[in-house]
Amino acid sequence: MKIDKNIILTRDNKKPILIDAFYTKDLENQPIVIFCHGYKGFKDWGSWNLMSRAFAKAGFCFIKFNFSHNGGTIENPIDFPDLEAFGNNNYTKELDDLDAVITWTQDYFKPNSNINTKNISLIGHSRGGGITIIKASEDDRISKLITLASVSDFGSRSSTTGNLEEWKATGVKYVLNGRTKQQMPHFYQFFEDFKANEERLHIESAEKRLKIPHLIIHGSNDTSVKISEAEALHLWNPKSLYNIIENADHVFNTKHPWDKEELSQELKLVVKSAIRFLE
Numbered sequence: 602m603k604i605d606k607n608i609i610l611t612r613d614n615k616k617p618i619l620i621d622a623f624y625t626k627d628l629e630n631q632p633i634v635i636f637c638h639g640y641k642g643f644k645d646w647g648s649w650n651l652m653s654r655a656f657a658k659a660g661f662c663f664i665k666f667n668f669s670h671n672g673g674t675i676e677n678p679i680d681f682p683d684l685e686a687f688g689n690n691n692y693t694k695e696l697d698d699l700d701a702v703i704t705w706t707q708d709y710f711k712p713n714s715n716i717n718t719k720n721i722s723l724i725g726h727s728r729g730g731g732i733t734i735i736k737a738s739e740d741d742r743i744s745k746l747i748t749l750a751s752v753s754d755f756g757s758r759s760s761t762t763g764n765l766e767e768w769k770a771t772g773v774k775y776v777l778n779g780r781t782k783q784q785m786p787h788f789y790q791f792f793e794d795f796k797a798n799e800e801r802l803h804i805e806s807a808e809k810r811l812k813i814p815h816l817i818i819h820g821s822n823d824t825s826v827k828i829s830e831a832e833a834l835h836l837w838n839p840k841s842l843y844n845i846i847e848n849a850d851h852v853f854n855t856k857h858p859w860d861k862e863e864l865s866q867e868l869k870l871v872v873k874s875a876i877r878f879l880e
Contacts, residue, residue: 639727688786738807753830820849
């Protein structure tokens with residue numbers, strides 16, 4: 602297996618993006634899978650590296666990356682040393698990042714005849730699920746879509762936590778990160794950007810527009826994103842496939858750090874279901 606870690610994608614007048622690629626040197630016709638982490642997430646969280654290996658072993662070229670404003674840095678891509686960047690993140694920046702990663706992936710693997718750059722699927726976890734739904738609905742480079750514990754609505758997450766007038770007046774509101782104990786800032790630009798792009802960021806409309814196969818996976822014990830959100834996605838797109846992982850929480854019974862050498866049983870089921878769908 603070939604693993605290219607922490608490749609730096611530099612961009613003019615934009616923050617760089619860190620990318621990992623997991624693939625096989627000699628296996629022909631490897632489809633590409635691009636994974637998007639969620640809110641307060643990062644590419645090296647928990648068991649995502651083990652998951653990447655599982656996809657590569659199954660014959661896929663698996664790409665994961667840190668969103669440019671997720672709070673990590675090039676020097677320290679794990680956790681959140683750059684809270685200023687975190688506070689300046691928004692949904693349209695993440696869509697722009699994903700677009701850049703898709704283009705980079707096609708360019709990077711173009712000389713490699715073993716990688717099929719015309720067969721690209723997206724996997725998004727949690728907030729990353731909402732991002733991938735929107736991106737897949739507007740980009741014909743995407744062949745298939747898988748969402749894991751995905752949100753179904755950005756609107757309620759953009760304005761309802763806390764007092765909107767107070768947020769506007771102070772310019773910032775904070776959310777406690779239970780694991781790192783950091784006060785994570787959200788600058789008011791987040792709400793302004795959402796309102797300016799509300800039509801594009803409407804997940805229901807994007808889901809209804811999808812013309813490609815979509816596999817919806819959700820844990821029955823998810824307390825972070827309720828199972829009703831997965832049901833809504835499936836209702837809006839009856840052609841989608843819908844798979845509930847019994848007794849699985851929001852991260853499919855893994856955690857960070859993940860010290861075990863294999864995936865949780867629940868995440869194994871996720872990977873097995875995803876691979877079957879992609880094949």
